[in-house]
Amino acid sequence: MDRIPILRMGDTLLVTIQVDMQDQTALTLQDDLANRIATTGASGVMIDISALEIVDSFVGRMLTSISGIARILSATTVVVGMQPAVAITLVELGLSLEGVQTALNVERGMELLRRARQENVLGR
Amino acid sequence: MAVEPTGTLPLLDEQNIVASRQMVRALCQDIKLSLVDQTKMITAASELSRNTLIHGGGGRMRWEFAERNGRRGLVLHFEDEGPGIADIALALTDGWTSGSGMGLGLPGSKRLVNEFEISSAPGAGTRVSITKWK
Numbered sequence: 001m002d003r004i005p006i007l008r009m010g011d012t013l014l015v016t017i018q019v020d021m022q023d024q025t026a027l028t029l030q031d032d033l034a035n036r037i038a039t040t041g042a043s044g045v046m047i048d049i050s051a052l053e054i055v056d057s058f059v060g061r062m063l064t065s066i067s068g069i070a071r072i073l074s075a076t077t078v079v080v081g082m083q084p085a086v087a088i089t090l091v092e093l094g095l096s097l098e099g100v101q102t103a104l105n106v107e108r109g110m111e112l113l114r115r116a117r118q119e120n121v122l123g124r
Numbered sequence: 125m126a127v128e129p130t131g132t133l134p135l136l137d138e139q140n141i142v143a144s145r146q147m148v149r150a151l152c153q154d155i156k157l158s159l160v161d162q163t164k165m166i167t168a169a170s171e172l173s174r175n176t177l178i179h180g181g182g183g184r185m186r187w188e189f190a191e192r193n194g195r196r197g198l199v200l201h202f203e204d205e206g207p208g209i210a211d212i213a214l215a216l217t218d219g220w221t222s223g224s225g226m227g228l229g230l231p232g233s234k235r236l237v238n239e240f241e242i243s244s245a246p247g248a249g250t251r252v253s254i255t256k257w258k
Contacts, residue, residue, distance in 0.1 A: 022139060022141070023141070054166050056174075058170075089164050
């Protein structure tokens, strides 16, 4: 089974999904990320899905649960790079990715995480 | 990738769901569907393949091309010999789920395609057919 690598950049964890994932691979990524947030104390998680040609309800649900798990572990998640055709399809499918923060690209995602970190330091 | 005009793909494990997405992508490209329509058709196929595997206990995807009024179309059939669906209208309701999922598979896929047909009865398996026209 494929395992999606998780990179650490300072206090941000970076995941780039580049393969068409089996369901089990998505579930493993969810568990791996929860563990890495806990062991590293990361404050941000960035998931780059720009290489994904489709996001179905299974992957959509995985993105929603990762955001929820990360929030409980005190980290902010941002999903970046969604292709327009994927966004159109997701909405029609009925998936609004509620509670998932998104950004157009990696640069804006980094900016969003930086601001979230500052707000955290200031005690919100 | 050259594709066969008709064919069958088994849906017996998770790896087969990935294979069905890849096959449907090649089939969509063969009739030159737009990127958005391709994305919708592949997503619908992914949902229905998973349904066949999880709820139907495995089955198959069959495909064929169609032609109507000079338009080409792709027809996909998802078939299983599983427990079947007692209340099809209920199963087509957003958010209704028999268990693990979010209940978007059937109603969501229906919205993503041009034509959607389902036949099922308790003990008689399920067949869902979808069509996307160019």
